[in-house]
Amino acid sequence: MLRFNGARQVLSCGKRYYASAGGAAARELQQRPVEHATQESAFDYDGFIESDLAAKRRDKSYRYFNNINRLAKEYPLAHRKNEADKVTVWCSNDYLALSKNQEVMDAMKKAIDKYGAGAGGTRNIAGHNKLTLQLESELASLHKKEGALVFSSCYVANDxxxxxxxxxxxxxVIFSDELNHASMIVGIKHANTKKHIFRHNDLQQLEQMLQQYPKSQPKLIAFESVYSMAGSVADIGKICDLAEKYGALTFLDEVHAVGLYGPQGAGVAEHADFSAHLAAGSAAPAHPTVMSRVDMVTGTLGKSFGSVGGYVAASKQLTDWFRSYAPGFIFTTTLPPAVMAGAAAAIRFSKRHLDLRQRQQMNTRYVKRGLAELDIPVIPNPSHIVPVLIGNPDLARQASDLLMDRHRIYVQAINFPTVARGTERLRITPTPDHSLEYCDVLLAAMEDVFRELQLPRTSDWAANGGLLGCGDPTVPVQRDLWTDEQLQLTNADLNANVYDHAAEELEVSSGIKL
Known part of the structure; x- marks a missing residue:
């Protein structure tokens, strides 16, 4: 019996052992990843992409890029694929045509011969060179800030x-204008913090949003000076008033304004105190100005300055902070030396040539006035942008094609997602080199296209209540930022210090030594 009981005891122990071993094996099997490689089909990546592209074609927002080769010695002419096939460019953001300026090109050629094609890496690895220091010094001087930092693009700078x-x-808490550029939207998304989006240029709503938070809580108001697709302009001074009242920093994107506004071309913030900056030249006026009240200004080297790259200008401390912590700066290869040299030359040339800004503005006025006489709808604005409302993506594409094929004029159609559906447009941007003869050819071509395609005129929009200010009698008249008096000034009216090429070298560009 004892042996039997012992056997049962041994048997019982054996069962417990095998049960335990079996449980471990089962758990091991459960923990193993299920092998699907041979049991399922792979995701149809090509099918997904094809379907997505097909949807974009169906809604008429698919874009075709034209082969446009702008000619330095003949601009605003460009050739297409065939060099004999020349067209007139009317939609470039090279607003002052400085990309083909001889001083700019000479500076780039000299730099590439001396320093080669590339920068050698990021500034954290390769260091920087004297041309970097010169460019950042020019930018800080232009915006009358203590520091500036150059990025590979303004998209990267904003983000x-x-x-x-x-x-x-x-x-x-970030407060953002609803029409802010995609780069700012992405940057705010990556900020991963609370945000409020206020109606475009609606400062009353902005103040209501600011009032929700104690003054001690950190805040940032992010906005642009000139909104590129509609040409609308922010009231920078009033936004600074709100920022100071509620304890907020200000972030101003002057991408579509630098080079074009202000006596030295620093942008709309400079233009707001035109007389004071005209008198002071490169120096800061004795009293606070709109430009001095803005905490951070971002801009581009790729539009009015005819090159490539972006930047931020701010206080020495903010600039050093961006330099030390921003991944978009730290881990991005530095712009080539030749680009730095060309951009600095363009800034210096622009500062000395008030007449460039004036000619650009006068050509813009001529085109806007001519389109108005033809009953062709232009979204009203006080800036250099000429947005011709079409209101349909397919018709906008057809209008662009007809201008190119029949009239040898290049104006790109603008559609979703750059603008809202139903507000598609042609965006025209005159430069100082678009003479009145060029303007007259454009106006005749626009009349032909509107007649051929039976596009809605201003009077048609008015009959339907108006859209975006076109045909809407309740929209106040938009006064141009440039006054008639300002357009009568000459380069001789600039302060003599504007002609001084030696901008003070910035300590912050290399790092502040304690």
Whole structure:
């Protein structure tokens, strides 16, 4: 019996052992990843992409890029694929045509011969060179700030600065204009902090949003000076008033304004105190100005300055902070030396040539007035942008094609997602080199296209209540930022210090030594 009981005891132990071993094996099997490689089909990547592209074609927002080769010695002419096939460019953001300026090109050629094609890497690895220092010094001087930092593009600059602020400043709340550029939207998204979006240029709504938070809570107002697709302009001074009242920093994107506004071309913030900056020249006026009240200014080297790259200008401390922490700066290869040299030359040339800005503005006025006489709808604005409302993506594409094929005029159609559906347009941007003869050819071509395609005129929009200010009698008259008096000035009216090429070298560009 004892043996039997012992056997049962041994048997029982054996069962427990095998049960335990079996449980471990079962658990091991459960923990193993299920092998699907041979049991399922792979995701249809090509099918997904094809379907998505087909949807874009169906809604008429698919874009065709034209082969446009702008000719330095004949601009605003460009040739297409065939060099004998020449067209007139009317939609470039090279607003002052400085990309083909001889001083700019000479500076780039000299730099590439001396320093080669590339920068050698990021500034953290390869360091920087004297041309970097000169460019950042020119930018800081232009905006009358203590520091400036150059990025590979203004898209990168906006993303890097806005995202850094949100990630590093605890409890920051960002207030963003609804028409802000995609780069600012992405930067605010990457900021990963609370945000409010206010109606375009609606400062009453902005103030209501600011009132929700104690003054002690960190805040940032992000906005542009000139909104490129409609040409509308922000009231920078009033936004600074709100920022000071509620304890907010200001982030101003002057991408579509630098080179074009202000006596030295620093942008709309400079233009707001035109007389004071005209008198002071490169120096800061004795009293606070709209430009001095803005905390951060971003801009581009790729539009009015005819090159490529972006930048932020701010206080020495902010600039050093961006330089030290922003991944978009730290981990991006530096712009080539020749690009730096060309951009600096363009800024210096622009500062000395008030007449460039004036000619651009006068050509813009001529085109806007001519289109109005033809009953062709232009979204009203006080800036250099001439947005011709079409209101249909297919017709906008047809209008662009007809201008190119029949009239040898290149104007790109603008559609979703750059603008809202139903507000598609042609965006015309005159330069100083678009003479009145060129303007007259454009006006005749626009009349032909509107007649051929039976596009809605201003009077047609008015009959339907108007859209975006076209045909809407309730919209106040938009006064141009440039006054008649300002357009009568000459380069001789600039302060003599504007002609001084030696901008003060910035300590912050290399790092501040304690």
């Amino acid at each position: 890097a600065v806005l995202s850094l602020l949100g990630q590093k400043v605890k409890d920051l």
